[in-house]
Amino acid sequence: MxxxxxxxxxxxxxxxxxxxxxxxxxxxxxxxxxxxxxxxxxxxxxxxxxxxxxxxxxxxxxxxxxxxxxxxxxxxxxxxxxxxxxxxxxxxxxxxxxxxxxxxxxxxxxxxxxxxxxxxxxxxxxxxxxxxxxxxxxxxxxxxxxxxxxxxxxxxxxxxxxxxxxxxxxxxxxxxxxxxxxxxxxxxxxxxxxxxxxxxxxKNNQGMVLRYKSVINDGFKLDLANGLTLEKERGHSYYDGMTKEQFKKMGEFILSRSTKPASKL
Missing domain, CATH: 3.90.226.10 (2-enoyl-CoA Hydratase; Chain A, domain 1)
Structure with a gap:
């Protein structure tokens, strides 16, 4: 050993x-x-x-x-x-x-x-x-x-x-x-x-980090046409599941982020 x-x-x-x-x-x-x-x-x-x-x-x-x-x-x-x-x-x-x-x-x-x-x-x-x-x-x-x-x-x-x-x-x-x-x-x-x-x-939206990693990795296993279909399907599913309150919070969050300096990475 x-x-x-x-x-x-x-x-x-x-x-x-x-x-x-x-x-x-x-x-x-x-x-x-x-x-x-x-x-x-x-x-x-x-x-x-x-x-x-x-x-x-x-x-x-x-x-x-x-x-x-x-x-x-x-x-x-x-x-x-x-x-x-x-x-x-x-x-x-x-x-x-x-x-x-x-x-x-x-x-x-x-x-x-x-x-x-x-x-x-x-x-x-x-x-x-x-x-x-x-x-x-x-x-x-x-x-x-x-x-x-x-x-x-x-x-x-x-x-x-x-x-x-x-x-x-x-x-x-x-x-x-x-x-x-x-x-x-x-x-x-x-x-x-x-x-x-x-x-x-x-620093980013953690739910979207998980979704984005998944759609990139899963789409990479497909040809481009099927990868684009996968993205659309998951995108529609994501937005269909959002409430008016969630859309409102998204807008508020985007406005708050736009006033902050860009990342130095």
């Missing part, structure tokens, strides 16, 4: 009063590689935080010089055999169904399973030293957390094929250029930047 942290702290959760929860993958001596117990704990942490009223935004990060170097391959059979079918212990499945925004704070290597966890985040902040690497073909591992499908939709199929079939590293600069990463900052500023984004999200 990794002696860098007691077992209960390998997936660490910290909450602050304004509504930000930070999940830290905390096994730095093993570059935050995931054991089966850690995978289960991470999945359950995301599910639990999604259900907490006081949590508005979730940040996922890693301790030390890696975000997550993938699954601990010394226990590969224990992790992979049959486990891909268990959605309750699948952190990516839980992330994809999480109603709240998830920000990935990528301070170092995000390898294979770590890459897939990154792809399940809604927004990514990366350190200049960050690297995204897919090693499935190197070790004979079949992807099951979405890398084979999501990466091509973000950076394009030709680039995705090269990344996955060669095992090449995507640098932070490449990731930003290709639309994978939102921001690149110094390693010491990664978590700070992620929290700044979270704070900007928290």
């Amino acid at each position: 990794d002696q860098s942290a007691p077992p209960e702290d390998l997936i660490k959760i910290e909450r602050d009063p304004i509504g930000i929860a930070v999940i830290t993958i905390n096994r730095p001596r093993s570059l935050n590689s995931l054991t089966r117990a850690m995978i289960t704990d991470l999945a359950q942490a995301i599910k639990r935080l999604d259900g907490e009223d006081g949590v508005r935004v979730i940040i996922i990060t890693g301790s030390g010089r890696a975000f997550c170097s993938g699954v601990d391959l010394t226990a590969a059979e224990d992790v992979f055999k049959g486990d891909v079918k268990d959605v309750e212990t699948d952190p990516v499945w839980q992330m994809e169904r999480c109603r709240k925004p998830i920000i990935g704070a990528i301070g170092g290597f995000a390898v294979t399973a770590g890459f897939e966890i990154s792809l399940a985040c809604d927004i990514l902040v990366a350190a200049k030293e960050a690297r995204f690497i897919d090693t499935h073909v190197r070790f004979g591992i079949f992807p099951s957390w979405g890398l084979s499908q999501k990466l091509s939709r973000i950076i394009g199929p030709n680039r995705a094929r090269e990344v996955s079939l060669t095992g090449m590293a995507i640098t932070a600069e490449m990731a930003e250029k290709w639309g994978l990463v939102n921001h690149i900052v110094e390693r010491s500023e990664v978590l700070k930047k992620a929290k700044q984004i979270a704070e900007a999200i928290i």
